[in-house]
Amino acid sequence: MSETTTDERSARPGEPGRALLQMQNVTLRFGGVVALNDVSFEIRQGEILGLIGPNGAGKTTCFNALTGVYQPTEGQVVFDGTPLGRRKRFQINRLGIARTFQNIRLFQNMTARENVLVGADSHHRAGVVQSLFRLPRHRRETREGNALADELLELMDLGHRADDLARNLSYGEQRRLEIARALATKPKLLCLDEPAAGFNPVEKQRLMDLIRRVRDLGNTVLLIEHDMKLVMGVTDRIVVLEFGKKIAEGLPAEIRDNPAVIAAYLGVDDASEEEL
Numbered sequence: 001m002s003e004t005t006t007d008e009r010s011a012r013p014g015e016p017g018r019a020l021l022q023m024q025n026v027t028l029r030f031g032g033v034v035a036l037n038d039v040s041f042e043i044r045q046g047e048i049l050g051l052i053g054p055n056g057a058g059k060t061t062c063f064n065a066l067t068g069v070y071q072p073t074e075g076q077v078v079f080d081g082t083p084l085g086r087r088k089r090f091q092i093n094r095l096g097i098a099r100t101f102q103n104i105r106l107f108q109n110m111t112a113r114e115n116v117l118v119g120a121d122s123h124h125r126a127g128v129v130q131s132l133f134r135l136p137r138h139r140r141e142t143r144e145g146n147a148l149a150d151e152l153l154e155l156m157d158l159g160h161r162a163d164d165l166a167r168n169l170s171y172g173e174q175r176r177l178e179i180a181r182a183l184a185t186k187p188k189l190l191c192l193d194e195p196a197a198g199f200n201p202v203e204k205q206r207l208m209d210l211i212r213r214v215r216d217l218g219n220t221v222l223l224i225e226h227d228m229k230l231v232m233g234v235t236d237r238i239v240v241l242e243f244g245k246k247i248a249e250g251l252p253a254e255i256r257d258n259p260a261v262i263a264a265y266l267g268v269d270d271a272s273e274e275e276l
Ligand SMILES: Nc1ncnc2c1ncn2[C@@H]1O[C@H](COP(=O)(O)OP(=O)(O)OP(=O)(O)O)[C@@H](O)[C@H]1O
Pocket: 030, 033, 034, 035, 053, 054, 055, 056, 057, 058, 059, 060, 061, 062
């Protein structure tokens, strides 16, 4: 997990703090489709920022722009003071951005612990020679990796499943394992793309509690989530997209009362004013 200093945590969630990531006037086109249209916002150190909007609003494209899957057509993404430019996904991951996906991407025939270790391993420094001959650095990193993996599994309420194959975990456990694996890269920013998709309300609430726990340890989280009630309950600030444009940004209570947001969601089948 990322380490934080007192300075970084001094700003309370929702209050102005250090900008960890800045989307600066990002436009992203796919042929004639403008998936993002001049979008600007920032993610502040130590907060949970919710990114919401109706289907097709551009949320996943936004994620993809800031994790290196797509390059902005115009504008730029600045992370921790560094413009991401044309960096590849693994380079952006090394800078400190980790993400999970809408669909589960685990190594199904590996144990839960091994899946987390894959994340930690990508940041280890011991080379092939060190590993082959089990030299001291490799041994130390293996020990540290195992300890970190177990800590993260505990954090995600998966300590008791460490030695079970990923494929034998329940759907909810697999989703939590993905978050543990992403955290193993010790990211400065954790991006979660609909982590509660397919959950029942009780599971959803439990996951949101875990995400808050992750934030309380000093991590910064970007969260895409469709369920409005959950977003309102867990996030510190919210950015709302509609048709590729940012239509609102603010504290959950401000977003709930924002007429443009209410109008955007009333146009969607499965949302009602009550849900907002
Ligand atoms: N690779 C692509 N090629 C062409 N168009 C795309 C591509 N990816 C996304 N789009 C289009 O960009 C727009 C935004 O899509 P995006 O998936 O980012 O929205 P979203 O808010 O994540 O939606 P959902 O909630 O349904 O996942 C949509 O019109 C979509 O069809």
